[in-house]
Amino acid sequence: xxxxxxxxxxxxxxxxxxxxxxxxxxxxxxxxxxxxxxxxxxxxxxxxxxxxxxxxxxxxxxxxxxxxxxxxxxxxxxxxxxxxxxxxxxxxxxxxxxxxxxxxxxxxxxxxxxxxxxxxxxxxxxxxxxxxxxxxxxxxxxxxxxxxxxxxxxxxxxxxxxxxxxxxxxxxxxxxxxxxxxxxxxxxxxxxxxxxxxxxxxxxxxxxxxxxxxxxxxxxxxxxxxxxxxxxxxxxxxxxxxxxxxxxxxxxxxxxxxxxxxxxxxxxxxxxxxxxxxxxxxxxxxxxxxxxxxxxxxxxxxxxxxxxxxxxxxxxxxxxxxxxxxxxxxxxxxxxxxxxxxxxxxxxxxxxxxxxxxxxxxxxxxxxxxx
Numbered sequence: 001x002x003x004x005x006x007x008x009x010x011x012x013x014x015x016x017x018x019x020x021x022x023x024x025x026x027x028x029x030x031x032x033x034x035x036x037x038x039x040x041x042x043x044x045x046x047x048x049x050x051x052x053x054x055x056x057x058x059x060x061x062x063x064x065x066x067x068x069x070x071x072x073x074x075x076x077x078x079x080x081x082x083x084x085x086x087x088x089x090x091x092x093x094x095x096x097x098x099x100x101x102x103x104x105x106x107x108x109x110x111x112x113x114x115x116x117x118x119x120x121x122x123x124x125x126x127x128x129x130x131x132x133x134x135x136x137x138x139x140x141x142x143x144x145x146x147x148x149x150x151x152x153x154x155x156x157x158x159x160x161x162x163x164x165x166x167x168x169x170x171x172x173x174x175x176x177x178x179x180x181x182x183x184x185x186x187x188x189x190x191x192x193x194x195x196x197x198x199x200x201x202x203x204x205x206x207x208x209x210x211x212x213x214x215x216x217x218x219x220x221x222x223x224x225x226x227x228x229x230x231x232x233x234x235x236x237x238x239x240x241x242x243x244x245x246x247x248x249x250x251x252x253x254x255x256x257x258x259x260x261x262x263x264x265x266x267x268x269x270x271x272x273x274x275x276x277x278x279x280x281x282x283x284x285x286x287x288x289x290x291x292x293x294x295x296x297x298x299x300x301x302x303x304x305x306x307x308x309x310x311x312x313x314x315x316x317x318x319x320x321x322x323x324x325x326x327x328x329x330x331x332x333x334x335x336x337x338x339x340x341x342x343x344x345x346x347x348x349x350x351x352x353x354x355x356x357x358x359x360x361x362x363x364x365x366x367x368x369x370x371x
Contacts, residue, residue: 008311012315024042051075073101077101080113082105083111088113092335115182118311119265124290125186128263131261136257136259137275142233143229145235147251150242163215171347178345179250185341186332190230191360196223198220222241223237229357257277268310271286289304290304290307296316
């Protein structure tokens, strides 16, 4: 993700001519040789091996946090206290209380914050949001969202820090479901309540290089939830990190009184739209292919069909961040938006452990306590 951030910062001015050109001042890594290599590759002026020196540096205006999750709170809070804008990868933190502290630090600051949910920066999803808002599919009442990958599907995969709640925090919830929730909140608004079930399918894994030694896996492989939205709609969210064959399988389907929408991240430039218009024999889903008519696609090129990819959505994200810093746009998702998402996927964990319906908006503090 550090490389992904760097690529976006390098590309953003060439794509979006209406943003300031970011000056790449310092790159930080605990390994100085690695930092020096990356500084040469991406054009940073200096290197550091201590993030504290970066956040206290008067030449730095914006801090990009692409560290493991457990370091997000300390770095982000310190950067905000030092008067820096903060661009932090998802999820906000490995524990909900840390994310709450980050949101509070942002609230007390006049600096811009943005979380790295770049799937939600897709032009075709902005178009889907506009369709919903103008009533193209009528009153929305049903939402289906799933995110499946197979990076943990092999039961013989060695144990890593990602399988430890103390190191990584939640499992599939903190890694994948959080992305799903960012898209869900973009399109549907806030989730206010849910009931859920999670499962650790592979309870332990072999420790690499230590035959016969197996470590416990204590964060979830699967997570399913039934959710209620503030707008009155209901929905289903499902995520898996052990789904054979799925690489980046985010799928969204939305049903309304006048039609439906369907989107698949593995075909990220296409939106399937159905509206109940005309004779039934002529009705069916049609494919809308993202093009220059769907802002900000045109910043990359003037021809439709020349599709965008993952790194392009990161460039859009960085452009959005820079415009927010200049006061031209309102950052989404900021830390204030992000904490609502954190409460949802931590609420899924809470509900799964207690077997109870969880009111997300009314009782966020309850999620900190062990059931």
